[in-house]
Amino acid sequence: NAGVTQTPKFRILKIGQSMTLQCTQDMNHNYMYWYRQDPGMGLKLIYYSVGAGITDKGEVPNGYNVSRSTTEDFPLRLELAAPSQTSVYFCASGNTGTSYEQYFGPGTRLTVT
Amino acid sequence: GENVEQHPSTLSVQEGDSAVIKCTYSDSASNYFPWYKQELGKRPQLIIDIRSNVGEKKDQRIAVTLNKTAKHFSLHITETQPEDSAVYFCAAIGGATNKLIFGTGTLLAVQP
Numbered sequence: 001n002a003g004v005t006q007t008p009k010f011r012i013l014k015i016g017q018s019m020t021l022q023c024t025q026d027m028n029h030n031y032m033y034w035y036r037q038d039p040g041m042g043l044k045l046i047y048y049s050v051g052a053g054i055t056d057k058g059e060v061p062n063g064y065n066v067s068r069s070t071t072e073d074f075p076l077r078l079e080l081a082a083p084s085q086t087s088v089y090f091c092a093s094g095n096t097g098t099s100y101e102q103y104f105g106p107g108t109r110l111t112v113t
Numbered sequence: 114g115e116n117v118e119q120h121p122s123t124l125s126v127q128e129g130d131s132a133v134i135k136c137t138y139s140d141s142a143s144n145y146f147p148w149y150k151q152e153l154g155k156r157p158q159l160i161i162d163i164r165s166n167v168g169e170k171k172d173q174r175i176a177v178t179l180n181k182t183a184k185h186f187s188l189h190i191t192e193t194q195p196e197d198s199a200v201y202f203c204a205a206i207g208g209a210t211n212k213l214i215f216g217t218g219t220l221l222a223v224q225p
């Protein structure tokens with residue numbers, strides 16, 4: 001099992017550009033999450049999904065969109081990048097049927113200039 | 114919604130000493146409390162967790178205690194080693210959504 005994978009690892013965007021951060025898990029988890037981690041700070045939940053076709057907002061959803069068309073994939077879309085979105089983005093997945101544990105991907109480091 | 118506070122923000126100990134990190138939560142319905150370790154540039158890794166029906170859990174040098182009445186939970190690391198140096202995050206989860214709310218983290222430095 002690869003676990004949770006994220007692409008790209010690094011990205012530099014100009015203000016106003018758009019991009020999609022990819023997240024895929026091969027553990028058949030029903031729950032998936034997107035967090036952002038600003039330097040020296042904790043993780044803030046952006047969006048989450050409890051299953052294919054179902055998404056909901058977390059603590060800091062503004063400026064982002066998500067979709068969940070399959071169990072495996074949970075992409076995060078930035079439409080108009082702003083410097084405030086410079087952060088490290090972590091995707092995570094979990095299966096509430098057996099455990100609350102969340103498994104994190106390696107992260108995407110995004111810089112908006 | 115849930116709010117998690119974590120103290121201290123930084124902690125420096127000598128190798129072999131114990132380290133204690135404390136968290137408080139606000140939602141009495143929270144029922145799961147994990148602790149994550151994050152090394153520089155790496156992803157958070159679960160090191161121990163506790164559910165609300167348990168008061169204490171131990172795994173070798175690491176233990177977690179939970180006081181539901183006071184809504185406190187703590188991480189205890191004994192016989193600290195330099196490789197324990199990292200940022201530690203507490204979190205709380207509850208309800209049907211399984212939304213993890215994280216504390217702000219504690220930077221633990223173990224001095225050899």
